[in-house]
Amino acid sequence: MVVGGGAAGLAAAARLMGTGKKVVLLEGNICGGSSTGKSAGFLTPDSELELSQLVRRFGIQGAKDLWAVPVRGIERMLELIGKGGFDCDLQKQDSLFLGKGKGGIKAVQEEDSSRRGLGYDSQIYMGDELRSAIGSSGYTAAVRYRNTYGVDGLRYAQGLKGMLIDGGVGVYESSRAVALSGHTVKTHMGSVTADQIIFCADKLGPELNRYAWNVYHEQTFLSITEPLSAAEQKSMFPLEPFQCWDSDLVYSYYRMTGSKRLLLGGGSLLTTYARHDSTTSGVVDHVISGFRRAFPQLSSVRFIQFWMGRIDMTRDLLPTVLREPDAPWVHRVLGCVGLPWATFCGDFAARQVLAEAETGDEKYYGYFDVNRKFLVPIWLERVIGKRLAFPLNNAWAKYYQRDVRAGPR
Ligand SMILES: Cc1cc2nc3c(=O)[nH]c(=O)nc-3n(C[C@H](O)[C@H](O)[C@H](O)COP(=O)(O)OP(=O)(O)OC[C@H]3O[C@@H](n4cnc5c(N)ncnc54)[C@H](O)[C@@H]3O)c2cc1C
Known part of the structure; x- marks a missing residue:
């Protein structure tokens, strides 16, 4: 099951489609109804972090690894548009x-x-x-x-939705997830139980996302x-x-x-x-x-x-992607800034579900680890508030941060 029908969730569902698994996508609004559909639709690897900033932070190899993320995201979006044959301008x-x-x-x-x-x-x-x-x-x-x-962005999301439905995916719009219990996600009208759950929903509170503090x-x-x-x-x-x-x-x-x-x-x-x-x-x-x-x-x-x-x-403008340690069937895709990043991360999470990791994929769990270092630590953020701490951490990540030892674990 995928929760959230933005660029990330749709990419996850598209990867799972046609693999012999029953795939369900729950979307609280309409597919593309949040950031994806409101976006300006720039498909460039350069969303918030320029390449030179990645080189400063992660060194040459790290910058290559990370620049490849949105580049592959764009390639995947083009592939899906070609496959679906829908018009998204x-x-x-x-x-x-x-x-x-x-x-x-x-x-x-x-x-x-x-x-x-x-x-x-x-x-x-x-x-x-x-x-x-x-x-x-x-x-x-x-x-x-x-x-x-x-x-x-909206026509992309809706076009992809059509392709998923044609491919046998159960897409349920106006179906907001309200609770998670074990393998079951409850909506206001019913529930869905699945072997694996990929959360690609935005702005979730702590009741549905124990990592809400990360975003x-x-x-x-x-x-x-x-x-x-x-x-x-x-x-x-x-x-x-x-x-x-x-x-x-x-x-x-x-x-x-x-x-x-x-x-x-x-x-x-x-x-x-x-x-x-x-x-x-x-x-x-x-x-x-x-x-x-x-x-x-x-x-x-x-x-x-x-x-x-x-x-x-997130605080350092890189996404967070993880499997919950004590509930490894729950996958989280959080804080993707940019359609290409979201597409890569949704696709990545789905590949882990399928155990189709590509060579080198594992390193992205390192880059996208939830426990990264920030200028303003969490304890101080609790005192001064997110509204002040996030701009400071974002600016630090963009202009000063060096974390060349991050990456492959
Ligand atoms: C005005 C604007 C302009 C932008 N311009 C660009 C641009 O030009 N290029 C670019 O690359 N990026 C741009 N972005 C950023 C980009 O849109 C986002 O980074 C990207 O869409 C994130 O995709 P996502 O799938 O992670 O999240 P979203 O698109 O936010 O998708 C999350 C989905 O989860 C659903 N959801 C939330 N809660 C629940 C729940 N409880 N149950 C079920 N579903 C739920 C939401 O309805 C939503 O559809 C822009 C964003 C905005 C707002």
Whole structure:
């Protein structure tokens, strides 16, 4: 049984489908009804941690191991889209990581040299060349790389749901798990008993997830424009449409959809780690103002809708994947930041259920171990609260942490 029908849970169910096992997926809302369906659909390995940050933290081999996670996640998503043959607005879009100010030049150079050092493709843009790639004077440098895509997250989730149902998986939407007892998960209407249970549900409380302390959430906002004219698009992306994000800690991100609308996302330091949902347009208005300053030629383009969502994450921005020591039939996939990471981790957990571990798979239990070291230890977090401790730990993980001894156990 899989609990949770986001990118992770759907990937887990897809791996189990057709293996001769009876597979059931319980989803509290609709498949894709939480982060996955609300996402901007960037399929890039670079979700919260850039490659250069992984190299600093884990060394060359560790960075290779970990970069392979979202890369394989993207490959698996493409494979599933191909297999299912459903339309989820799949767009091939190179990534463009944009530096802001002097610090941004450094961040871009570090990313470029890490990519080259590890043998990955990389192209750097500065000066006039930069203006030929992005129609804005708001950036100081950029690094471009290939094999990245965009999807409509909700259509992806719903398409995959259809494929699972056709493949014999019992998919039950509006079926929220409310209790776990041994091998049985109870919902508000009934219960399901299974040999193995993979939890890929977000924002679970301690009654359903004894590792709930491991996870918090960040809020991010998205808005979308009316369709851009060809001239507007060209003025923004003179070369071709990229998927972009910048070097700020709370960064802005944008990409074109297949219907030529611009998706623009971002947040603010105050609301990113807020405990409660912020539902006013204040943050989005601020993100849009920043965008208009960067692209004054697009100031008349209208943003017609906005929404927010919360992404589960851990203190150091790596997912946690485990089997419960005293209930090894219970698998947990927690705090996956990014669709590719979630896809890999759901698929990984399902492979362990099938005992189909690939060579080297075991090392990921080491990287994704629940007992990792953080700057602000748990006892101090209990005093100062998650809202303060998480940004400190996240910033430390991104900019300072070195844990080269982590990894294979
Ligand atoms: C606004 C926004 C923009 C984003 N943009 C991007 C992006 O461009 N690229 C990218 O890679 N990532 C992006 N993300 C992050 C990405 O969406 C998440 O990291 C990813 O979707 C996590 O997938 P998941 O399956 O782990 O979790 P979720 O998608 O959160 O899935 C968990 C599922 O569990 C279900 N559930 C919860 N409780 C229960 C229960 N008790 N019983 C049954 N079911 C339950 C939920 O309804 C949900 O469907 C964005 C997120 C947001 C919010």
